Amino acid sequence: MSTSLTLPRPDDWHLHLRDGAMLAGIAPESARHFARAIIMPNLVPPVVTGAEAAAYRERIRAVTGPGFTPLMTLYLTEGTDPADVVAAHAAGIITAVKLYPAGATTNSASGVRDIDRVRGVLEAMAEAGIPLLTHGEVTDPEVDIFDREAVFIDRVLDPLRRALPALRVVMEHITTADAVDYARSAPERLGATITTHHLVINRNHMLAGGIRPHYYCLPVAKRERHRAALVAAAISGDARFFLGTDSAPHADDAKLAACGCAGCFTATNTLSVLAQVFEAAGALDRLEGFVSRHGAGFYGLPVNTDTITLERRDTPISYPAKIETGAGPVTVFDPGFPLHWQVAPAA
Ligand code: DOR
Numbered sequence: 001m002s003t004s005l006t007l008p009r010p011d012d013w014h015l016h017l018r019d020g021a022m023l024a025g026i027a028p029e030s031a032r033h034f035a036r037a038i039i040m041p042n043l044v045p046p047v048v049t050g051a052e053a054a055a056y057r058e059r060i061r062a063v064t065g066p067g068f069t070p071l072m073t074l075y076l077t078e079g080t081d082p083a084d085v086v087a088a089h090a091a092g093i094i095t096a097v098k099l100y101p102a103g104a105t106t107n108s109a110s111g112v113r114d115i116d117r118v119r120g121v122l123e124a125m126a127e128a129g130i131p132l133l134t135h136g137e138v139t140d141p142e143v144d145i146f147d148r149e150a151v152f153i154d155r156v157l158d159p160l161r162r163a164l165p166a167l168r169v170v171m172e173h174i175t176t177a178d179a180v181d182y183a184r185s186a187p188e189r190l191g192a193t194i195t196t197h198h199l200v201i202n203r204n205h206m207l208a209g210g211i212r213p214h215y216y217c218l219p220v221a222k223r224e225r226h227r228a229a230l231v232a233a234a235i236s237g238d239a240r241f242f243l244g245t246d247s248a249p250h251a252d253d254a255k256l257a258a259c260g261c262a263g264c265f266t267a268t269n270t271l272s273v274l275a276q277v278f279e280a281a282g283a284l285d286r287l288e289g290f291v292s293r294h295g296a297g298f299y300g301l302p303v304n305t306d307t308i309t310l311e312r313r314d315t316p317i318s319y320p321a322k323i324e325t326g327a328g329p330v331t332v333f334d335p336g337f338p339l340h341w342q343v344a345p346a347a
């Protein structure tokens, strides 16, 4: 069995870095291991214009320094100006645009209620080759929360892709076999990110024997057969599937509340957890594609030239249970099993 694995430096194609004291506290956790990340725009208030994305990028860079490249996104609203999106992309300020159905998740109130109202923006994006990143859940209160992803594919995503076949789309943080099947059915211009935590937990881990708020995220973890389908997709070597951690910090007091926030914070130990998941599936040789190559390919970016090395330890590695930030402590994702793979310190 291999005891060390050297990979091109990975990228995280879906990351929440927040702002202010939280940003300062948690951004180093990602910058330590990842070269680039697609940065989610769901701040309060959201990142809506190119100018706001440029300013946010500077705040991130001020924390991480030059070794980490934040790839910015805009939060799509029904008032988004297509010309601003295209100009921000042409100027290299943004990489993609994020669709939050209004009310679907954290800070999504300014999101899209009626997809027809953003048709002009989507057409401009298709024309300019700007990817649309979807939070793929319907918000219809009639639809059970465990079905919201599958219903989104039928009601929103598939009609959208048929109407605008040139639009490049990433199905973000997929959680179901339905989403895996849909991504596989599309020959091109469609990618799908998979989080670390959805490869590890199913809904029983969150709800059986007591409620575990740190496993609550959106889309919510589903049945075991869906988790297994995600693992099968991640380890398949299929370049349409790539890592987007959706690492989403909330201070513990916001998680451990009567109405707790959605989000798992995995930045600190993501690569250790993934190495273990791939090893357990007998697919360590496919980890490189999932974390270092497929996403870059989708976005038309070069694979990173520097490397990181993962080392397998006989005794479990230690990592902090919490990251202390100026906005309060943030609990690090507990996969529920000891971790044996450690990212070697930079030489
Ligand atoms: O669990 C989640 N947390 N899912 C999301 O879609 C948003 C994220 C957050 O921003 O906290």
Ligand code: ZN
Residues within 6 Å of the ligand: 014, 016, 040, 246, 248
């Ligand atoms: Zn997210």
